[in-house]
Amino acid sequence: MTTSILEQIDKINRQLTVNGYKLTPQRETTLMVLLENEKDHLSAEEVFMLVRQKYPDIGLATVYRTLELLAELQIVQKMNFGDGVARFDLRMEGHDHMHHHLVCKVCGALEEIQEDWLTDLEQRVAQEYGFRVTDHRLDFMGVYQNCKNNNRPCKRTSKAVS
Amino acid sequence: MTTSILEQIDKINRQLTVNGYKLTPQRETTLMVLLENEKDHLSAEEVFMLVRQKYPDIGLATVYRTLELLAELQIVQKMNFGDGVARFDLRMEGHDHMHHHLVCKVCGALEEIQEDWLTDLEQRVAQEYGFRVTDHRLDFMGVYQNCKNNNRPCKRTSKAVS
DNA sequence: GTCGATGCAAAGGGTTTGCAAGACG
DNA sequence: CGTCTTGCAAACCCTTTGCATCGAC
Numbered sequence: 001m002t003t004s005i006l007e008q009i010d011k012i013n014r015q016l017t018v019n020g021y022k023l024t025p026q027r028e029t030t031l032m033v034l035l036e037n038e039k040d041h042l043s044a045e046e047v048f049m050l051v052r053q054k055y056p057d058i059g060l061a062t063v064y065r066t067l068e069l070l071a072e073l074q075i076v077q078k079m080n081f082g083d084g085v086a087r088f089d090l091r092m093e094g095h096d097h098m099h100h101h102l103v104c105k106v107c108g109a110l111e112e113i114q115e116d117w118l119t120d121l122e123q124r125v126a127q128e129y130g131f132r133v134t135d136h137r138l139d140f141m142g143v144y145q146n147c148k149n150n151n152r153p154c155k156r157t158s159k160a161v162s
Numbered sequence: 163m164t165t166s167i168l169e170q171i172d173k174i175n176r177q178l179t180v181n182g183y184k185l186t187p188q189r190e191t192t193l194m195v196l197l198e199n200e201k202d203h204l205s206a207e208e209v210f211m212l213v214r215q216k217y218p219d220i221g222l223a224t225v226y227r228t229l230e231l232l233a234e235l236q237i238v239q240k241m242n243f244g245d246g247v248a249r250f251d252l253r254m255e256g257h258d259h260m261h262h263h264l265v266c267k268v269c270g271a272l273e274e275i276q277e278d279w280l281t282d283l284e285q286r287v288a289q290e291y292g293f294r295v296t297d298h299r300l301d302f303m304g305v306y307q308n309c310k311n312n313n314r315p316c317k318r319t320s321k322a323v324s
Numbered sequence: 325g326t327c328g329a330t331g332c333a334a335a336g337g338g339t340t341t342g343c344a345a346g347a348c349g
Numbered sequence: 350c351g352t353c354t355t356g357c358a359a360a361c362c363c364t365t366t367g368c369a370t371c372g373a374c
Contacts, residue, residue, distance in 0.1 A: 020328090021328085021329090022328070022329075022373080024328095024329065024330080024372090024373095026329080026330075027329090043363095044363080044364080045363080057330095057331080058330085058331085059330065059331040059332065060331090060332095060364090061330080061331070061332080061333095061364090061365080061366085062329080062330055062331070064363095064364065064365075065329085065330085065365090068364095068365095078244070079244075080242050080243075080244045081242075082240065082241075082242045082248075084338095084339085084362075084363070085362090085363065085364095086244075086363085086364085102287065102291060102293050104293070105296065111291070111293075113287075113291075117283055117286075118300075121279055121300075121302075122302065124279075125264065125275075125302055125304075129264060129273070129275075129306075130306055130307045130308060131264050131266070131273075131302065131304055131305070131306055131307070132304045132305050132306075132307060133302045133303070133304040134267065134303055134304045134305065135302075135303040135304070136300070136301065136302045136303065137299065137300070137301045137303070138280075138283075138298070138299070138300050139298065139299045140284065140287055140293065140295045140297075140298045141295070141296055141297040141298065141299070142287075142293055142294045142295040142296045142297070143293070143294050143296065144291075144292060144293050144294075145292045145293070145294060146292060182353085183353080183354095184347095184348090184353070184354075186347085186353090186354065186355080188354085188355075189354090205338090206338080206339080207338080219355095219356085220355085220356085221355065221356040221357065222339090222356090222357095223339090223340075223341085223355080223356070223357080223358095224354080224355055224356070226338095226339065226340070227340090227354085227355085230339095230340090246337075246338070246363095246364090247337090247338065247339095248338085248339085
């Protein structure tokens with residue numbers, strides 16, 4: 001938010017260059033889509049369809065390869081909500097390690113909690129289990145109390161389990 | 163622990179009957195395998211191979227259908243650690259809602275934490291987000307401090323991401 | 325030119341489904 | 350018989366890969 005999309009693309013461009021990769025038009029367009037849909041947990045196919053609106057000749061494989069590359073460089077995070085497709089999120093501005101999810105079992109809405117509630121537990125894991133945490137995942141499944149009223153966004157109906 | 167395998171199968175049998183399903187030999191054998199490998203997070207293929215040792219004529223599709231049925235009845239929990247396969251856990255004796263995971267990125271070991279650390283956070287979710295939690299998922303990714311010494315079990319090497 | 329990146333189509337791997345046959349009341 | 354269940358094979362879906370081509374230094 002404090003940095004513009006162009007600045008962010010520029011920063012990622014440097015990350016790519018440092019690692020010996022190029023920012024091709026296809027990759028740039030993919031990044032634009034990811035930046036414009038931050039926190040939307042797009043699937044590869046969804047990213048593909050959005051990218052194709054801006055760059056019609058792109059191939060699905062390129063999108064997959066780009067997303068895999070960005071995940072390797074920790075620029076995007078690959079996630080799995082159990083609905084059979086991988087989903088991808090930008091990890092800009094350091095809020096990589098600190099968001100959790102609420103998944104409504106009735107309407108399928110998926111909300112993000114933009115806080116890190118787990119620092120205490122991670123210390124506990126380190127002490128009690130000798131395990132140094134580098135990342136975590138916390139999802140709550142349940143129902144919005146006012147879900148039937150539909151005054152919460154319903155992005156998709158997933159068959160997600162766990 | 164306090165109940166024998168046969169008692170548990172009997173209990174599940176009743177759950178099946180109530181819902182109009184039968185406990186066929188194939189289903190019973192699948193349940194035996196799941197009970198004998200509780201907390202092992204078996205994949206469908208792994209369950210299949212273990213069941214076939216006891217019941218060689220079973221088909222893979224039957225195992226898939228059985229696991230899906232058991233998941234529907236909340237007898238097993240379907241999980242996904244991002245390695246491309248669904249994994250299944252018995253949910254007996256009420257410890258369904260209270261286990262978390264440690265996933266070692268080096269050796270791939272997967273350990274369970276048999277406590278529920280999230281009751282406080284679930285209250286917070288209810289109050290701050292109007293969201294009634296029915297289930298949750300908490301995984302920590304990281305490294306065992308003594309992992310290189312291999313004195314922790316290493317069940318599998320997964321390409322799990324998040 | 326060289327080497328990485330791309331598009332296409334084919335292959336891959338896990339899971340689901342259609343269908344005829346079987347089990348059992 | 351009727352209904353649920355099974356095994357097999359084919360279909361399905363998402364994802365990856367092989368390969369010839371393209372593009373930028």
